[in-house]
Structure formats: C-alpha cells, structure tokens
Amino acid sequence: MAVLNEEQEMLRDMAREWATNESPVTEFRKVRARGEPEAFDREAYATMAEMGWAGVIIPEEHGGSDFGFLSAGLVIEELGKTLTASPLIATTLAASAIILGGSEQQKSKWLPKLAHGEAIATLAIDEGAHHDPDAIEAVVVEGKLTGTKAFVAEAHGADLFVVAAKDGLYLVEKGDGVTLTTRRLTDQRSHADIAFDGAAAEKLADGGDDLLGRVLDRARVLTAAEMLGMAQTVFDMTLAYLKQRVQFNQVLSTFQALQHRMADLFADLAQMRSAVEAGLQAIDSGAGAERAAIVAKAEANRVLHTISNEGIQLHGGIGMTDEYDVGFYLKRARVLENAWGTTSLLRDRFASLGGY
Amino acid sequence: MATQIEPEARDSAELFREEVRQFIADNFPEELKGKGLSMGGVEGATKESPAQKSWREAMGGRGWGTPTWPKEYGGGGLSRKQAAILNEELARAGAYNPIGGMGVMMFGPTLLEYGSEAQKQEHIPPICRGEIRWCQGYSEPNAGSDLANLQTMAEDKGDHYLVNGQKTWTSGGQWADKCFAIVRTDRSDKHKGISFLLIDMDSPGVEVRPITMISGTSPFCETFFTDVKVPKENLVGEEGQGWTIGKRLLQHERTNLSGAAPGSRSGASLADIAKKYGRVSKDGTLADPVLRDRIADFEIRWTSFLHTARRAVEESKAQGGVSEISSALKKLGTKLGQERAELTIEIMGLQGLGWEGDNFSPVELQGVRAWLYGKATTIYGGSTEIQNNVIAKRVLGMLDHQ
Numbered sequence: 001m002a003v004l005n006e007e008q009e010m011l012r013d014m015a016r017e018w019a020t021n022e023s024p025v026t027e028f029r030k031v032r033a034r035g036e037p038e039a040f041d042r043e044a045y046a047t048m049a050e051m052g053w054a055g056v057i058i059p060e061e062h063g064g065s066d067f068g069f070l071s072a073g074l075v076i077e078e079l080g081k082t083l084t085a086s087p088l089i090a091t092t093l094a095a096s097a098i099i100l101g102g103s104e105q106q107k108s109k110w111l112p113k114l115a116h117g118e119a120i121a122t123l124a125i126d127e128g129a130h131h132d133p134d135a136i137e138a139v140v141v142e143g144k145l146t147g148t149k150a151f152v153a154e155a156h157g158a159d160l161f162v163v164a165a166k167d168g169l170y171l172v173e174k175g176d177g178v179t180l181t182t183r184r185l186t187d188q189r190s191h192a193d194i195a196f197d198g199a200a201a202e203k204l205a206d207g208g209d210d211l212l213g214r215v216l217d218r219a220r221v222l223t224a225a226e227m228l229g230m231a232q233t234v235f236d237m238t239l240a241y242l243k244q245r246v247q248f249n250q251v252l253s254t255f256q257a258l259q260h261r262m263a264d265l266f267a268d269l270a271q272m273r274s275a276v277e278a279g280l281q282a283i284d285s286g287a288g289a290e291r292a293a294i295v296a297k298a299e300a301n302r303v304l305h306t307i308s309n310e311g312i313q314l315h316g317g318i319g320m321t322d323e324y325d326v327g328f329y330l331k332r333a334r335v336l337e338n339a340w341g342t343t344s345l346l347r348d349r350f351a352s353l354g355g356y
Numbered sequence: 357m358a359t360q361i362e363p364e365a366r367d368s369a370e371l372f373r374e375e376v377r378q379f380i381a382d383n384f385p386e387e388l389k390g391k392g393l394s395m396g397g398v399e400g401a402t403k404e405s406p407a408q409k410s411w412r413e414a415m416g417g418r419g420w421g422t423p424t425w426p427k428e429y430g431g432g433g434l435s436r437k438q439a440a441i442l443n444e445e446l447a448r449a450g451a452y453n454p455i456g457g458m459g460v461m462m463f464g465p466t467l468l469e470y471g472s473e474a475q476k477q478e479h480i481p482p483i484c485r486g487e488i489r490w491c492q493g494y495s496e497p498n499a500g501s502d503l504a505n506l507q508t509m510a511e512d513k514g515d516h517y518l519v520n521g522q523k524t525w526t527s528g529g530q531w532a533d534k535c536f537a538i539v540r541t542d543r544s545d546k547h548k549g550i551s552f553l554l555i556d557m558d559s560p561g562v563e564v565r566p567i568t569m570i571s572g573t574s575p576f577c578e579t580f581f582t583d584v585k586v587p588k589e590n591l592v593g594e595e596g597q598g599w600t601i602g603k604r605l606l607q608h609e610r611t612n613l614s615g616a617a618p619g620s621r622s623g624a625s626l627a628d629i630a631k632k633y634g635r636v637s638k639d640g641t642l643a644d645p646v647l648r649d650r651i652a653d654f655e656i657r658w659t660s661f662l663h664t665a666r667r668a669v670e671e672s673k674a675q676g677g678v679s680e681i682s683s684a685l686k687k688l689g690t691k692l693g694q695e696r697a698e699l700t701i702e703i704m705g706l707q708g709l710g711w712e713g714d715n716f717s718p719v720e721l722q723g724v725r726a727w728l729y730g731k732a733t734t735i736y737g738g739s740t741e742i743q744n745n746v747i748a749k750r751v752l753g754m755l756d757h758q
C-alpha cells in the first residue's frame with residue numbers, strides 16, 4: 001500500500017465506510033432491477049459529490065480539493081469493491097481533460113459544476129467495439145462535430161461529452177445533434193453508441209498535441225483502480241468462503257491444492273496493487289506517466305481476469321448463481337478489460353515505448 | 357494405422373451407409389438443417405416444432421438416437437463402426453441426433469449395466485425415443501465435491517421408501533419427468549449407506565425451485581422431497597450399492613462432458629471470427645500479430661486435445677477398461693472450452709459482451725451467455741480440482757498428505 005498522508009487516509013476511510021454501509025452490492029442490485037439506461041442512483045451520486053469526491057482532482061479555485069489522482073484512485077478503489085454504479089470515473093476523466101486542455105473560460109464554466117455534482121460528463125473516444133485511439137474519424141467543421149462514438153460509458157446521465165475528433169478533443173453538450181442508442185452490456189451499466197450530427201463543439205485548445213494521450217493515461221489508471229477494488233473483494237470473498245465451506249469433513253482452506261492457488265492469487269494481487277498505485281502516483285508527479293499507466297492497466301487486466309475466473313471456480317456451484325455476488329465482478333471485469341486497452345494493445349504500446 | 361478392410365466388410369459398411377443416406381433423405385426435414393440439439397436438452401423445455409417431433413420420432417423409431425444400445429430395449433443395436441458411419445452421414449447432411457439429455461448420456465448406460473430386466477424394459481425404450489426427460493439428484497447443499505456426505509434419507513416402509521431431504525443444482529429439474537437420485541438408506545456407513553433410487557418428479561411431495569444463474573437463465577433448481585413415496589421396484593441394484601452405481605454413472609458423465617464446454621464446438625473458427633471483428637492485412641492474414649499468435653496457440657492445443665481424446669477412446673477399447681488419461685480429459689477439454697469462449701469475447705471486444713438488445717446479433721448474445729454458463733463446466737461433473745485429486749491419487753499413486 002502506498003504511503004498515504006493524513007488527508008488521503010481520511011478520504012479512503014470515509015469512502016470505505018460509505019461504500020460498505022451505504023452502497024453495498026445490494027444497492028447495485030437495485031439499480032439493475034430498475035433497468036433504466038442511466039444505471040446509477042442520482043441521490044447516491046449527489047452524496048458522493050457532497051463528500052467532495054467529484055472534485056478530488058479539480059483545482060481549488062474551481063471548487064475542487066486538488067488532492068490528485070492517488071487520492072481519486074483511493075475513492076474509486078473503495079467504490080469498485082462494492083460495484084457502486086456511478087459516473088464518478090467518467091466525470092473525473094472528463095474534468096481532467098478540461099484541466100489539461102481547457103481555456104480559463106471553459107474551466108470556470110464546467111469544473112465547478114462537475115466538482116459539485118451539478119453536471120455529469122464523460123469521455124467519448126472510441127468508434128468501434130475495440131479501444132483504438134488511432135482510428136478516429138469524427139471531424140469538426142466550423143464548430144460542428146460529425147461522427148459516431150461506440151460504447152460510451154455513462155453516456156445516458158451525461159450533460160457533457162469530451163469527444164475525440166481527428167484534430168483533438170472537443171466539448172459537446174447534450175442536446176441538438178447528439179443521439180444516444182443504448183447498449184446493454186453484461187455488466188448492466190450505462191453504455192451507449194452516440195451519433196453526433198453537426199453538434200456544436202468547442203475545442204480544448206490549450207492541451208497541446210498529446211492531450212488525448214494524457215487523458216487516456218488517466219483513464220487507464222482510474223479504471224485500473226476500480227479493477228483493483230474488484231479484485232481485492234473477489235479475493236477476500238473467496239478466501240472467506242474457503243475458510244468456512246466444509247467438504248470431506250474439513251474446511252476447504254485446509255487443502256494444500258487450494259492454499260497454493262490462493263497464495264498465487266495473493267502474490268498477483270500484491271503486484272496489481274503496486275502497479276496501480278505507481279500508475280496513479282506517476283500521473284500526479286508527471287514522470288513516466290504513459291508507461292506507468294500502461295503497466296497499471298495491463299496488470300489490472302491480467303490479475304482481475306484470473307481472480308474473477310478463480311473466484312467463480314473456487315466457490316463451486318454457488319458461484320454460478322445470480323443470487324451470489326461473485327458473478328457480477330466477473331461480468332464487470334470483462335467490460336473494464338476492454339476499456340482503454342486490452343492486454344494485447346497495451347503490450348504493443350509498451351513495446352513501442354521501449355523502442356522494440 | 358491403415359488396416360486392410362475385408363471386401364465383404366466394406367460392402368456391408370457401404371450398404372449400411374446407403375441405408376443411412378436413404379433414411380436421412382426420407383426423414384430429415386430440410387428446415388432443421390444446420391440446427392442442433394441445444395445443450396443436451398437441459399437448457400430449457402422449448403416447444404417441439406412438428407418438424408422436430410417427426411425427426412425425433414423417426415430417429416427414435418430406429419433406435420438411432422442411441423445407436424449402440426441393445427435392440428431389445430429400443431436401441432439401434434449398431435456396431436461402433438456403424439455408429440460412426442451414422443454420425444458421419446448425419447453431419448454430412450447438416451442433420452443432428454435429436455435425442456439426448458442425461459437419460460442418454462449417463463442414466464441409460466448405467467441402467468443397462470445395473471438395472472433389473474424389468475427396469476430396463478420400463479425405462480430404456482422411452483429414453484431411446486426421446487420421450488422422457490431425466491434429471492440428476494446427486495448434489496446437496498453440503499454434499500458437492502464430497503458427494504458421499506449426502507443426507508437425503510430414504511426410509512424403508514415395506515413396499516416403498518419414504519424420501520425426505522433436499523437436493524440442489526438439479527439441472528433441468530423443472531422440466532424433468534424423472535430423477536435418478538442417490539439417497540441414504542443407512543446412516544451408519546458413509547459409503548455403504550447409499551442407494552440408487554428412481555423418483556417420479558410428479559410424485560406428491562416433490563417441489564422444485566429454479567435458481568437463476570449468472571448467465572441469466574434458470575436451468576437448475578433446488579429440489580425438495582417431503583414424505584415422497586417411492587415404490588421399492590425403483591431401487592436400482594441392491595440397497596447400499598448406490599455409491600458404486602452412482603460413481604459408474606459419473607464416469608459416463610465425465611466422458612460426455614470433456615470438451616463439452618459451450619462454445620467449443622460452435623461453427624465459425626476463431627480465425628474467422630477474428631477476421632470479421634478485427635483488422636485483416638492485405639495478404640488476408642490477421643493484422644494483429646499478438647492475436648494471431650494466441651489463436652494459433654489455442655488451436656494447436658485444441659488439436660492435440662482432440663488427438664488425446666481419440667487416443668483415450670482407442671486405449672479404452674484396446675484395454676477393455678478406462679484409459680489412464682481419461683481422467684485428464686475432462687479437465688483439459690473443459691478448460692480449453694473456457695479459454696475459447698474467453699478468446700472469442702476478447703476478439704469481439706465490447707460487441708462480444710452484449711446482454712440484450714437489437715444492436716447485438718443472436719450469435720453475439722448467445723456467446724456471452726455461453727461464456728458465463730461455461731464457467732460451470734470446470735465445476736460440475738467432478739470439478740477440475742477433484743479430477744486433479746483423482747489423477748494424483750489413483751493414477752499417479754500419490755498419497756493423501758493430511
């Protein structure tokens with residue numbers, strides 16, 4: 001665990017307490033049962049914003065606390081543990097794009113609203129079912145955006161979209177020229193395809209050429225933080241189950257075959273945690289952020305993939321039931337594995353960065 | 357190895373092939389071409405169409421749904437070789453065997469071995485005709501991998517048993533007509549106190565509650581027995597012999613389950629799927645070298661698994677017993693099936709993770725459910741861990757360390 005300062009510890013403890021008490025997986029079950037495309041609880045999100053979580057990375061002059069990405073990651077990790085459905089990551093990432101590339105006027109218009117939970121925003125980057133930032137076709141002509149975006153997370157609740165066009169990132173407000181088509185994925189969260197048809201778009205002009213790349217670094221580490229929380233929980237649930245389930249007159253945890261499996265997962269999880277924390281810290285320090293973000297997401301993909309499968313397997317039949325929570329983590333895991341780079345894409349990038 | 361086939365034998369094989377072709381031409385409804393029997397008949401009691409019914413009855417009438425079972429009980433009475441020809445011709449015609457399920461896969465072969473004459477006469481023909489659905493009453497809340505710990509009690513009441521207890525994970529319990537169950541007839545001995553009993557699912561006192569799975573369907577149930585009367589003639593073998601019979605049935609289950617992970621046999625190859633969902637180079641190869649490598653890796657291992665499965669069959673035939681690698685088959689086949697499903701959704705990206713909606717094709721949506729359902733294949737029928745224990749102890753002679 002990264003060494004935390006007092007503020008960070010408080011933030012994490014608060015998030016942990018709230019998620020455990022107010023937002024256990026039963027809350028996600030309610031969201032799922034409602035079946036609304038928006039797929040999150042507005043009231044719960046308002047509470048999160050009140051606690052300052054939507055403004056963790058936003059500068060103080062724009063209504064945030066400027067605690068940085070490690071702090072944001074701590075909160076996200078806790079929410080990942082209980083599968084809390086919210087547009088917190090999406091909004092944080094959109095805010096980061098505005099912080100990195102927005103004009104003063106764009107910042108003062110949007111950041112306070114995002115920090116206070118009055119507006120929700122999300123990134124709309126990819127145009128197909130695979131993350132592929134090199135294949136962007138959307139174009140802006142005279143302030144009008146045309147193109148399509150695929151599988152945009154948290155699109156239904158969003159007031160604002162940060163959209164990747166051929167020549168950079170743009171802000172597009174919900175409204176004329178923006179049409180959503182719901183995509184129901186296995187994780188039962190908000191995803192949509194978006195058609196932009198001459199929608200009014202304002203460029204984030206101050207971010208330099210690699211604005212998209214830097215935003216994607218942030219997307220990778222925050223997503224990895226959610227995955228870390230999920231992996232930790234599946235691990236904890238599985239361990240607790242093995243310690244109480246009796247077969248052959250013994251608790252399962254006495255079988256060496258299973259002990260070694262858990263030991264392997266424990267070691268993997270330790271690696272995942274340090275990779276994710278290092279990624280978050282690299283964003284905050286600015287040193288080697290791209291590489292660190294790739295390592296964080298690639299390790300998160302690898303380890304959560306294994307743990308989510310092992311979690312089902314080691315629970316036996318009960319793990320296959322909808323009534324038991326472990327399956328939800330498996331389904332969400334595969335969706336997040338696809339977000340902002342599958343393992344093979346990340347490995348390819350990593351090799352390119354290393355010049356091989 | 358190419359063995360010389362005697363001219364006469366070849367003639368009779370060719371004659372048989374002719375007969376099969378003619379039968380398929382006369383009986384297989386064109387509209388069923390390319391369709392199959394879904395998930396061994398446990399995935400839901402879908403209504404049988406008139407075409408499906410006539411095809412089932414035609415195959416059932418010949419006993420060809422259970423081709424190698426004895427003729428006197430309604431089976432096909434075919435040799436293995438003839439059965440192989442039948443399969444080839446069915447596949448060639450885009451047809452399928454319409455008769456399946458647990459009755460065919462596990463219960464029938466076990467009853468043929470252990471049942472009384474009267475039991476075979478009563479139960480085998482309806483299985484051959486595909487008229488009766490069977491479910492498996494083995495697992496209980498506290499008897500999963502440790503099956504012999506089962507507690508469902510069958511009390512001797514003279515002319516009948518009175519059954520009380522609970523089974524769980526009963527696949528297809530809500531659609532089944534009958535259940536082959538292992539029950540306790542004696543509390544004093546863990547293994548010798550078990551008996552093999554056939555229970556009518558519509559007997560008073562049988563209650564099933566479907567359980568929803570992570571794949572969204574409810575193909576399995578909790579099954580409760582409260583003072584259920586089961587006639588004595590429904591005991592298979594002797595009282596107390598149930599563990600031996602029950603384990604024999606599990607061998608059939610394992611053999612049938614290796615390689616049965618959903619998705620492992622679906623039509624399109626991984627490479628074809630990858631070409632459809634990913635980028636293709638000008639020379640027609642996959643543009644993503646990493647993916648190409650992984651598909652090749654998978655296909656190589658899948659091919660060698662198929663060789664292994666074939667070898668196991670040949671060895672058991674030659675030895676007249678179970679091949680020592682057959683214990684490894686279920687573990688290998690189910691794992692590979694799961695890997696294939698994982699690779700498929702990865703190739704499709706988010707398009708391969710749809711839950712519902714018109715913007716996913718039926719193949720995509722089924723793929724997601726099959727991926728999720730397929731996680732069960734390494735759990736049921738003796739989990740991978742239990743297979744490992746079996747291999748270590750029975751095949752390798754390694755001792756328990758506890």
Ligand SMILES: Cc1cc2nc3c(=O)[nH]c(=O)nc-3n(C[C@H](O)[C@H](O)[C@H](O)COP(=O)(O)OP(=O)(O)OC[C@H]3O[C@@H](n4cnc5c(N)ncnc54)[C@H](O)[C@@H]3O)c2cc1C
Nearest residue numbers: 313314316317492494495500501525526527732736739741
């Ligand atoms: C989809 C599905 C359908 C099923 N259908 C049927 C059915 O029709 N009829 C029926 O009777 N049953 C059915 N089952 C039940 C199935 O056979 C059991 O789930 C299985 O035997 C495992 O038991 P369990 O679930 O109690 O897991 P447990 O026995 O509790 O095992 C939990 C985990 O511990 C591992 N483990 C257990 N013991 C050991 C050991 N000694 N050493 C190492 N690892 C160990 C297991 O491998 C597993 O990973 C079905 C199950 C599923 C998931």
